[in-house]
Amino acid sequence: MFDSNYLAAPIIAGYDHNKLYNQGKTEFCVEIPYYEYAQSGDKIIFYVNGIPTQYQYVLNSVEDLGTPCIYQLPFGIFLPVDTPCRFSYTVQSQGNSKLRPSNDLIVTYTGKSEPSLFGACTVYSSFGINDDNNIIEPYSLDCGGENGRNAVTCHTISNYKKNPEGAGLYIVINGENYTPGKVPIGSQVELFATLVSECYQMGLGVPFSIGKKVMKPDASNPDLGRVVFPIPHDYVVGYKNQYGCQDVNGYEFGYGTINFSYTVNDHYESDPWKGRIFTCGTDPSLGIQTLTSCTKVQPCYNCPE
Secondary structure: OOOOOOEOOOEEOOOEOOEEOOOOOOEEEEEOOOOOOOOOOOEEEEEEOOEEEEEEEEOOOHHHOOOOOOEEEEHHHHOOOOOEEEEEEEEEOOOOOOOEEEOOEEEEEOOOOOOOOEOOOEEEEOOOOOOHHHEEOOOOOOOOOOOOOOOEEOOOOHHHHHOOOOEEEEEEEEEEOOOOEOEOOOOEEEEEEEEEOOOOEEHHHOOEEEEEEEOOEOOOOOOEEEEEEEEEHHHOOOOOEEEEEEOOOOOEEEOEEEEEEEEEOOOEEEOOEEEEEEOOEOOHHHOEOOOOOOOOOOOOEOOOO
């Protein structure tokens, strides 16, 4: 949140709508806007998420303020990748112990040299792809903010028995000719998934292929298309982490990781869809999910049917 009592946020070269790409470099350029009462010898300290970094500098000259690349910092301060961070700085003048903080700049370091050509896929629950209310939003693994639509849960995958493919989820990738970010009609699309938790890791925790499909034209418009990948229920049941979050009854739990991405014509990679998953029941009468390796202290039970 912007605070007019704070100094202006830092400026990063190449910053693009909260995202930061490395252009094949290891460091990025930072600009400190001019601030009142600046003087040579001011101490500037950079922060990530409110925590001071080891990168502290002394302002050599007031004229350096507003210079596009006054300092260079490593991209590594924003790890892990694809995680929004609050980037800021403080100024401490000589002979004055008071720190003057800046506003935050929200930065998501992608770890990539340049933006992906294609946008992320859309993830739907087992209740089908014809209702936007079934869309599952990407979300970080942090606790809080649950609204029933930003995590893969037992309910999300529960309609699988009514689906011909036994699908617990559906992944949709839209195609459109001559449109940036959309897959051209006729292209081959391969979907990849990564599912990881303390209980179970599908594909040993690394991206594995769900399959390949060709982006075929829509019957009513040859410039539009869509491919749909059903994700089997067995692929997405049995995931949780032991700790990290707590419900209103004091039960401790944590989310697993579920990510989807795709390639086009075996070459171009999409932006990733990154979400959280908790698909374990809490009722021992349901029986222990045999695919998992959770501890006996907190086993992962089957989801209710």
